[in-house]
Amino acid sequence: GESVGLHLPTLSVQEGDNSIINCAYSNSASDYFIWYKQESGKGPQFIIDIRSNMDKRQGQRVTVLLNKTVKHLSLQIAATQPGDSAVYFCAEYSKLTFGKGITLSVRP
Amino acid sequence: GAGVSQSPSNKVTEKGKDVELRCDPISGHTALYWYRQSLGQGLEFLIYFQGNSAPDKSGLPSDRFSAERTGGSVSTLTIQRTQQEDSAVYLCASSLHSNQPQHFGDGTRLSIL
Numbered sequence: 001g002e003s004v005g006l007h008l009p010t011l012s013v014q015e016g017d018n019s020i021i022n023c024a025y026s027n028s029a030s031d032y033f034i035w036y037k038q039e040s041g042k043g044p045q046f047i048i049d050i051r052s053n054m055d056k057r058q059g060q061r062v063t064v065l066l067n068k069t070v071k072h073l074s075l076q077i078a079a080t081q082p083g084d085s086a087v088y089f090c091a092e093y094s095k096l097t098f099g100k101g102i103t104l105s106v107r108p
Numbered sequence: 109g110a111g112v113s114q115s116p117s118n119k120v121t122e123k124g125k126d127v128e129l130r131c132d133p134i135s136g137h138t139a140l141y142w143y144r145q146s147l148g149q150g151l152e153f154l155i156y157f158q159g160n161s162a163p164d165k166s167g168l169p170s171d172r173f174s175a176e177r178t179g180g181s182v183s184t185l186t187i188q189r190t191q192q193e194d195s196a197v198y199l200c201a202s203s204l205h206s207n208q209p210q211h212f213g214d215g216t217r218l219s220i221l
Contacts, residue, residue, distance in 0.1 A: 032207055043199050043212030093207055100150035
């Protein structure tokens, strides 16, 4: 079946280090992906998106990489800060499918 | 500017009662989505409205669930004869068009006693 999933349920990083969150998808026809951040008690917040005609897209301190060959995307956060602590979701939009989420915990 | 607004923020009700959850999308957004999020889980798609087209109801878990969107703006999600397994956070999102980033409200936390 089709799915969007995250490899690890939790990720703990030291403040100032770079974080990498990975996500796999199964639908090879997927053409639009989004990363969301969700803080406790809040709705998901858009971070960055990428379409299938791109391999890489950069934002402020964040980079999304898309590897269509292995159906994998990743979110890289540079110089991770305590405010980055949250649950991160990848979403594949052709069928409105969201991964379960990974909790990023930043150690001071 | 105003984001997606959901009300109530919390709802506690007894099993068997009906509940209505409201979503005010961002003005001008043509697409509106409802999701359910259980504790520690990802988002489960429920229903999607796009303009005046017939809604995509493929995610509704049972016929106790229904939703409408009046005038292409405000949407109401109704759950009839609530069950304890309906307890979850119900999230609404809107986007300018389909296949554009969705903007989420903070959800309604529904607790069925």
